[in-house]
Ligand code: TGC
């Protein structure tokens with residue numbers, strides 16, 4: 001891949017609203033991405049392999065559960081900083097951000113929010129450093145957009161429970177040490193439990209043939225009469241609001257992150273337009289190319305304002321799930337459209353791995369689908385403004 005010369009667009013001077021600490025953290029994660037991710041990521045994506053050597057660095061940067069308090073091994077940062085970090089990571093690659101957001105929002109968040117003191121002490125410090133990696137099992141083969149229909153379940157067997165069922169499309173599954181799994185309890189209510197690799201009857205077959213998120217490992221979780229100790233049950237929530245609460249945290253990170261992928265495509269296309277000469281002029285001098293760039297920076301700027309305000313609301317505990325849905329949906333749409341336009345601006349070079357755009361473009365097809373599809377988020381907004389559900 002060509003050298004990573006990224007400069008982040010800040011057309012409305014939003015940096016002025018960031019604290020010095022937030023800027024230092026952002027610069028640190030950006031430098032980590034430039035040094036440890038950009039030089040290798042295209043090769044890993046081409047080979048459909050996960051670069052597990054980056055886990056230690058992600059932990060050192062505080063990218064795993066930045067909002068987790070220091071007493072449990074996290075850096076105890078606010079949600080604005082979490083968003084900034086996810087944006088920097090996804091600027092590098094959506095799969096890398098995925099790894100971090102699953103670990104933080106979908107594994108550490110539920111343990112922190114719904115777990116016992118013993119569970120928090122046992123798992124969170126190791127998850128924060130990356131010494132232990134986790135995954136999150138909600139989606140099933142027959143229940144994707146509608147997780148309320150899930151059939152994975154556990155029965156009571158004295159000191160432990162017996163878990164049966166299957167989850168699919170699970171990020172980090174092939175290498176995760178633990179899985180936070182959502183299943184029906186003996187009363188038929190959805191409840192979370194922590195399943196550990198090595199438990200008999202628990203397997204994690206890898207999903208192959210993906211054209212998207214190729215540098216992120218995806219797999220299934222299969223439970224065949226798995227004995228799970230009762231102390232691994234997350235006791236403090238029952239019902240779909242448990243996993244959906246985790247999704248609110250992760251979708252928030254994606255709202256910031258996807259915009260980062262779009263910003264990288266814009267930055268690449270802008271630089272290319274100033275260097276590439278056709279008809280004796282830089283292509284950036286042609287009105288058609290300027291229209292593309294002007295529209296990209298306009299959409300990026302609107303998206304930046306949206307996620308910045310969302311972070312303020314989240315920090316104050318006032319961000320609603322529907323507000324988060326709107327931002328996740330908007331950032332994905334902005335980014336995927338920019339990736340497509342930017343790809344065209346690079347002509348033939350745009351389809352190669354010399355530049356990040358095609359990889360971002362393919363990755364964003366997953367990002368616009370997982371954590372709630374584009375349609376589902378639109379329906380969440382529709383329900384929020386009308387008070388009427390169009391799901392069923
Ligand atoms: P509904 O009746 O609306 O809600 C059930 C309960 O949950 C509460 N709730 C939420 N709580 C917190 N955060 C949210 N975002 C919430 N949304 C809803 C709600 O208040 C209610 O609480 P209570 O107390 O009344 O019980 O549920 P529904 O069955 O009608 O479903 C609504 C719908 C369709 C929006 C929901 O099922 C949905 O969001 N579906 C999309 C599924 C999805 O997003 N799956 C993601 C799987 S994980 C993943 O993709 C990880 S990718 C990771 C990566 O690599 O980055």
Ligand code: FAD
Pocket residue numbers: 102135136137138139143144145146168169170171172213218366369370371372373374375376379390391392
């Ligand atoms: P479906 O629900 O079958 O949807 C198919 C189509 O129908 C979509 O266009 C959808 O918008 C539309 N649709 C569905 N319902 C309605 C409706 N009511 N009205 C209108 N249209 C509707 N899940 C996890 O639990 N953990 C993970 O770590 C995870 N990682 C993932 C990683 C990748 C790379 C991918 C691709 C997915 C991942 N997922 C994960 C699963 C992801 O959340 C689901 O793919 C997503 O929620 C959609 O479910 P589905 O694929 O079953 O599509």
